Amino acid sequence: MLVFILGPILWMLDSSFQGETELLTRPSHLLPQQPTIANFNYIFTGAVPQGLNVRGTLRSRISQEAREVPAALENSAIIALTVALVNVALGALAAYTFARLKFRGKSLVFNFLLGTRLLPAIAVAIPYYAIVSALGLLDSYLGLILVYLTFSLPFTIWFLRDYIISLPIDIEEAAQIDGCSRLQLLLRIVLPLAAPGLAAAGAFAFMSSYNEFLFALLLTQTISSQTLPVILSSVATNPDASLALIATSVVLAMVPPLLFAIAFQRFLTRGLVAALGKG
Amino acid sequence: MAGRESGYAYLTLLPVLLIMAAFSLYPIGYALYLSLHREVLTDPLNNPYVGFQNFSNALHSYYLTSSLVSTAAFMAMAVPSVMIFGLLAALLLNEAFAGARILRVAILLPWAMPAVVSGIVWRWMLNGDYGILNSALFQLGIIHDYIPWLSQPALARVGLAVAHVWREGPLAAIFFLAGLQTISPDLYSAAAVDGAGRVAAFRRITMPLLRPTIVIVLIYETIVAATTFDLVYVMTGGGPADATSLISWYAYAEVFKFLDLGTGAALAFLIALVLLAVIILYLRVLRSEERR
Numbered sequence: 001m002l003v004f005i006l007g008p009i010l011w012m013l014d015s016s017f018q019g020e021t022e023l024l025t026r027p028s029h030l031l032p033q034q035p036t037i038a039n040f041n042y043i044f045t046g047a048v049p050q051g052l053n054v055r056g057t058l059r060s061r062i063s064q065e066a067r068e069v070p071a072a073l074e075n076s077a078i079i080a081l082t083v084a085l086v087n088v089a090l091g092a093l094a095a096y097t098f099a100r101l102k103f104r105g106k107s108l109v110f111n112f113l114l115g116t117r118l119l120p121a122i123a124v125a126i127p128y129y130a131i132v133s134a135l136g137l138l139d140s141y142l143g144l145i146l147v148y149l150t151f152s153l154p155f156t157i158w159f160l161r162d163y164i165i166s167l168p169i170d171i172e173e174a175a176q177i178d179g180c181s182r183l184q185l186l187l188r189i190v191l192p193l194a195a196p197g198l199a200a201a202g203a204f205a206f207m208s209s210y211n212e213f214l215f216a217l218l219l220t221q222t223i224s225s226q227t228l229p230v231i232l233s234s235v236a237t238n239p240d241a242s243l244a245l246i247a248t249s250v251v252l253a254m255v256p257p258l259l260f261a262i263a264f265q266r267f268l269t270r271g272l273v274a275a276l277g278k279g
Numbered sequence: 280m281a282g283r284e285s286g287y288a289y290l291t292l293l294p295v296l297l298i299m300a301a302f303s304l305y306p307i308g309y310a311l312y313l314s315l316h317r318e319v320l321t322d323p324l325n326n327p328y329v330g331f332q333n334f335s336n337a338l339h340s341y342y343l344t345s346s347l348v349s350t351a352a353f354m355a356m357a358v359p360s361v362m363i364f365g366l367l368a369a370l371l372l373n374e375a376f377a378g379a380r381i382l383r384v385a386i387l388l389p390w391a392m393p394a395v396v397s398g399i400v401w402r403w404m405l406n407g408d409y410g411i412l413n414s415a416l417f418q419l420g421i422i423h424d425y426i427p428w429l430s431q432p433a434l435a436r437v438g439l440a441v442a443h444v445w446r447e448g449p450l451a452a453i454f455f456l457a458g459l460q461t462i463s464p465d466l467y468s469a470a471a472v473d474g475a476g477r478v479a480a481f482r483r484i485t486m487p488l489l490r491p492t493i494v495i496v497l498i499y500e501t502i503v504a505a506t507t508f509d510l511v512y513v514m515t516g517g518g519p520a521d522a523t524s525l526i527s528w529y530a531y532a533e534v535f536k537f538l539d540l541g542t543g544a545a546l547a548f549l550i551a552l553v554l555l556a557v558i559i560l561y562l563r564v565l566r567s568e569e570r571r
Contacts, residue, residue, distance in 0.1 A: 001371065001382070002381075002385060005382075005385050005386060005388065006388070008400045008404055009388060009400070012400050012403070015403065023409060025409070026409065026417075026425075028409060028414040090294050091295075093291045094291055094295045097288045101288045103285035103288040106288075109292060113296075113299055116302075119551065120506060120547075120551050121508075122506065122508065122527045122547055122550060123310065124302075124307075124547075125534065126309070126310065126313060127309040127310050131301065131302065131305060131309075146298065146302070150302040153298065182284070182287050183287070207391060211392070211393040211394065213393065213508075213509045214508060214531075217512075229393045229396075232396065232399060233513050236513055237512075243409065250396055254392050258388055261384070262387075265387060269387070269453055269457075272453055273457040276495060
């Protein structure tokens with residue numbers, strides 16, 4: 001089972017250290033015989049890997065798109081981090097209100113928020129494009145950030161609301177008697193207690209934004225906002241692309257989510273299980 | 280006091296509500312408008328009201344039938360495999376053994392990376408000329424010629440399903456594991472005292488108690504498989520010969536390749552309705568399972 005799960009990842013890592021000529025041999029080399037960092041070097045500095053230089057016919061197999069991986073990595077990271085932060089900030093504000101306050105229209109508003117997630121992505125693709133275009137936000141960070149917020153906010157609010165409800169209310173009541181306002185209660189008492197929940201919700205929003213592909217494809221046009229999945233897909237679907245460079249791009253793309261998954265393993269597992277219960 | 284409280288409540292919900300309303304009510308209205316008008320981007324100025332013409336076009340399209348067949352074939356392979364893989368992996372993870380901790384982290388990894396990445400990884404592994412799978416099978420003497428996995432319709436579907444299982448199976452395992460961990464170990468020790476073997480314990484204790492989880496994961500994975508898009512985009516582009524042109528891919532192609540927004544929107548509505556029906560079923564099951 002470990003082989004099935006980790007094998008593909010390790011083979012990709014392995015491939016990224018092989019030269020193009022070595023990858024194009026039969027049978028494949030299980031371990032690189034001449035390990036090289038030339039592929040990584042090309043992506044970051046533009047120095048053409050030797051394997052591609054030596055054999056003139058392979059010259060065309062250089063994927064220019066691969067050089068855009070670092071910029072795309074930056075775009076993805078900025079967008080996903082912003083979404084995660086704004087998500088947790090707005091989400092916690094709303095979740096606390098849903099968890100502790102009584103007001104008219106509460107269940108209506110809550111059900112509306114959850115209901116918006118019932119729309120399948122492909123069904124709202126054209127209207128989303130129309131909105132983002134009308135706002136003049138095509139090919140911008142803000143456009144994608146807004147869209148990803150709408151995808152992740154309902155889950156964050158629902159998740160944090162349940163989290164806050166599960167916290168003991170005594171301290172809040174005591175503080176309220178001492179004259180704390182709602183906002184003070186939230187900032188000083190609830191948020192520190194809910195920190196693990198905030199981390200889980202933030203990690204979730206980060207991962208889902210980092211991984212999203214369809215809307216990133218539709219709403220971006222140039223490398224000034226294209227995210228990693230978009231650049232990767234264009235590297236990989238170019239029939240002339242260098243396999244070594246594809247492998248290297250993929251390895252680079254894997255790094256952030258893998259680090260995230262390992263660091264947040266507990267939170268993510270708990271969040272996933274909770275998410276399934278919500279549907 | 281109450282008045283000030285609800286003032287605070289509305290104020291804190293306002294930003295979220297504004298964003299969500301803009302990105303849900305407007306899209307539904309706009310999609311409805313599109314689906315009832317002729318909207319072809321190659322002929323932008325000619326968009327009369329056409330009633331349900333777009334819906335009828337979408338329903339009678341040859342491509343719809345063919346994509347439904349592809350989707351069904353894909354789901355028939357992918358969903359049971361995901362379930363079986365997930366269940367086996369969860370049973371394994373639930374045992375206390377040396378590697379369990381590593382496996383519990385490792386199992387998150389395929390899910391954690393973009394679907395585009397898993398598509399590329401498997402495309403490379405299944406590469407007909409230089410892929411590691413062919414190389415391994417050849418050297419083991421199992422095959423005598425390299426097989427072009429992704430260039431033959433039937434094999435391409437299998438390849439797509441394998442990549443899908445790699446991504447979704449571990450996720451299902453995490454869900455099943457959570458379900459398994461709610462089962463009290465006392466039940467198993469009691470069964471052991473009564474002389475029940477492991478198989479009997481699995482059939483009489485594990486399966487009935489895991490049933491709610493199984494039903495929920497099954498419906499969830501059905502929805503995920505039915506809407507697979509990213510994998511198709513990078514692995515096969517819907518080919519060969521439309522064998523992997525799943526329904527979401529077809530809806531995408533209708534809009535962004537044929538540039539027919541009207542029919543695309545109508546098709547999107549139809550897909551949304553079917554999915555909505557499944558989701559409502561899902562919520563009902565969820566509620567009735569919670570009551571049990």
